[in-house]
Amino acid sequence: MNEPIYIVEGVRTPFAKAGTTLADTEAADLGQTAVRLLVARTGIDASSIEEVIMGCVSQPADSANIGRVIALRAGIPDLVPAITVHRNCASGFEAVTQAAEKMLVGRGHIFVVGGVESMSQIPLMYSHQAAKKFAAFARAKSLPQKLRVLSGFRPADFQPLIGLQLGLSDPVCGCTMGQTAEILARDFDISREEQDAFAMRSHHKAVAAREKLNQEITPVYLPNSKNGRTFMDQDNGPREGQTMQALAKLKPAFEPENGTVTAGNSSQITDGAAALLLMTGSALKESGLSPLGRLEGYAYAGLDPSRMGLGPVYAIHRAEQRTGLGLKDAEIIEVNEAFAAQVIACQKVAKSQAYCRELLQRQTPLGEIPDEILNVNGGGIALGHPVGVTGARLVLTALKELRRRNANRALVSLCVGGGQGGALWLNRN
């Protein structure tokens, strides 16, 4: 990359398990909370922003192009355009890399990017069949006409489609995300105990890192909550004292008979938002701000949708081809925990020459993803995985961690529903 791309500052809301503290807060409210604090904290002139780019997987029906809704409600001037981007679980990455690509071709110097997701508020829907009948009823003029249409309704028409479930299913391979994790567990012989142990560590790390994580969080205010709570300023996903026994009690969520993937060793369904300020080197210099770090390189890669959990290794491989940076160069690594099985599978593939040859057509293994530097503050299993947000959250968390460790390089990666992976290299200098 020619002109360096800086991540100047970032902030996120606390992550809340779906259906809990932030359940009644609209996605746009979450998004604007992060964006406006970012602008206020950095003191940038909002009219100097080239564009606002927000990742979001399930855009609320009443906030089409939610990126624009967020920008306007956060007080960013009308004249600054905004888009919403969607690359499933990597939507937060996509926001970062789209901005980077624009900056690299000289289309602007200052971008506000991020992600937003209210998984609590993903709606239930009527089937297309039922919707057609509703439309016909609305068109019917006379009473007999209306009665005729009404008589055509069947109980099944009133069975809602669950938006959240549909979103977590792959229409191409026909698997749910959980089933893709079961496939990986079988392919790579990953036991239930291995997965549960990984999940437990995620919780322990996240609980221990609470103070650190608070550094990247700004509170969400709850002016209308019914229970008297007026704000939320901490993640509520991490469980104090998570144990193997507790995890072992959970039933497999996707394959009740023989499965190993449970709600406990999968990522949580979560509400939240994050925002990052990106600048070119020249803009940064002019602003006088000191950055968190810069984007050194990145790649997305595609793979078999039914094994989407391996996406990170494909993307890390591809990023290596582009940047020359390999796993050994990373001082910390984030592989978002969609499922414990999926991360463990990535670790196994990365260090295995055979798998790397078979899957990535490379002669040498990618290398180790050591536990000691992997997801050091916990991952999606403990913190939650608001799908449109996680990419931006990983960038933010990793950069802040680099500063705390006085380290330079971080590799952050994600698996993506639909069979993709994304990997970003971040450098503090």
Add this chain to the structure above:
Amino acid sequence: MNQNIQREVSDAGIAILTFDRPDSTANIFDERTLDELNDHLDFLEAEKSLQGLIIQSAKSKIFIAGADLNTFGKEMSAARVAMAIERGQKTFDRIARLPYPSVATIHGAALGGGFEVALACDYRLASGDSATKVGLPETKLGILPAWGGLTRLPKLIGLPNALEAVMSGRQYSAEQALKRGMIDSIVPRKQLTAAAVRKIQQVEGKKRAPRTHLSNRPPLSKMIKAQAEKKGMARTHGHYPAPLKALEVAYASLNLPYEQSLENEKNRFIELALTETAQNLIGIFFLQERAKKLKLPKELGPAPAAPRQTVHRGLVIGAGVMGAGIAQWLSSRGIRVILKDIGPAPLGNGMRSIAKLYGEAVKRDLFSEVEARNGFDRILPIYEEVPLREVELVIEAAVEKLELKKQIFADLEPRVRSDVVLASNTSALSIDAIAESLQHPERVVGIHFFNPVHRMQLVEIVRGTKTDATTLNTAIAFVRQIGKLPVLVKDSPGFLVNRILLPYLVEAVRLFAAGYRIENIDRVMVDFGMPMGPLRLMDEVGLDVAEHVAKELESRLKHLGPLNDTLNKMIAKKWLGRKSGKGFYDYQSGREGKTNSELGDLQPAEPEIANEGDLRDRLVLSMINEAARTIEEKVVEVPEDADFAMIVGTGWAPFRGGPLRYSDHLGIATVVSRLNNLRDRVGTYFAPCQLLAEMANRGGSFYPERNPIPSAETEPQFEKGRHESDA
């Protein structure tokens, strides 16, 4: 010669009268305008080929703001008033009787006579602009709509809506007016004329057929009248005759021939206009107009060039009751606000109360859901230090501790732009003391709001000894920008309103401690015309706040007399007034409005027998004496300031015209002799201040003999702009 009304006739034979008063932003009905209108009517009646008439305004914010109040303000006689009323009635009648349809196209405020002329037309179209307001606010001024309004409105929209409109004097938005039938439709401003032409062509030159409302006939009409009467009595406590007279006229109009109803309007109007009540209420209107044009005192030299631009971004420090209230008000006026406090907990409470204010405003139809949310979004709650380069004005509303405030201002000074005004909302601390240690004390000023901020129109602008003219001008422009009414006061203990109020509240507590019953103490003052009694007021303010202000002022005002420990004892029991559920009254559910039953040990066992006259004197004269002191010490420049501030800031019996006007009414000599009497009987703190004593000696008064009102430089009109306390 400049014309107030232009006339053109279109090819289609439609006449258009355009009201456009020269060199003014408002149209009003003064004598000349009525003359011109009659001249045009001569033409309109004579010209047989005309198909219709359109009445419109060329102004951007005002259709027609009403009658010229000066007509009723000075040198009034029944005969003169009668003439003015008849003149308007006859003129509007000519419009109503034109042989072809007429349409008023309303953009901007159509109030009082301005709406009555529209009522004389067959149809009313209005723009949906926020400047568009229609209504008949006359009863607020102690008079009533007598140019046909009371006769025409009930027939048009039915008795219930008509009574609500005339008795409350409320100003309606286009949407609200449409809902009630006061206008026929809402049309974008640019298309008003075209729509009016279409309307005239649509009805093919026919007049509008009258409509009968079921509610205008007995028995419904009778029930509605009785209900409105009851409500009106409760609201006015018998002090304000106008709403009830308006009710009578409107009701009678249902069964009277048209001419007789107009006659009725006129006669009742004359009765009202000649009362002292109407004079005082109209006087308040002029005082409000005066406040809108508040100027700097002369000793500050020539006013600096135009004050700084409109404020778009403000910083409010402190998310307590006042800070949150101020932030909400500013945000509702389009200002982006950083609301700063020390952590998420106070900010969470502040944001919650702001959301509640917006929610109530939506319920009351003052904002749409979207407007309310946009307003709410303009507030950024924050507790970290952020760059303040974009902030254009600061209002500090932190806890009332001098050291804390000094610290806040010292921190702020280097962080905001050098031209930013630093204002404190302190109610009891000295602006000079707060500014003392700053490098640039000249940019510190008090901008003191009253609680609840969204309701109280008054804002005291407190001038410290070092505050410079630029700062004052900016503060005045800002207060005007946000639709509040400023009064300029000198930095002095309690400033103006709290200073005058405090001796009264302290006296009420003394009366309580002496064994008078709470109900008696409060009732005397409600009967006097205050919106609530002093003990209830303290409950609303918060006993802790009242006690704090009292302590602060006691140390700075030597004449205040002894404080007793009643408040302290109550505060110790966590009885802080409404906010804690208990004070002098009980606010817990089931006991609302009853007095706190556990106050027994704070009073002597034997209750004191209430002598109403005595109670009233002790309470009212406390205020009068203190108000006189504010003049003596030049806290304000003129008695108008004190009276105006007390009425607007505390609801001080408006029909009495304020404490100083009222003391003129009593006679200064009487005031002084009663004060002397109280001094001898009750306590030396009742001793009349020097100014009163001296005035009594020379037979002086605060105001010149009636013609009291500094009307020369006011725009006489009903229009009251947005300060009509809308959320």
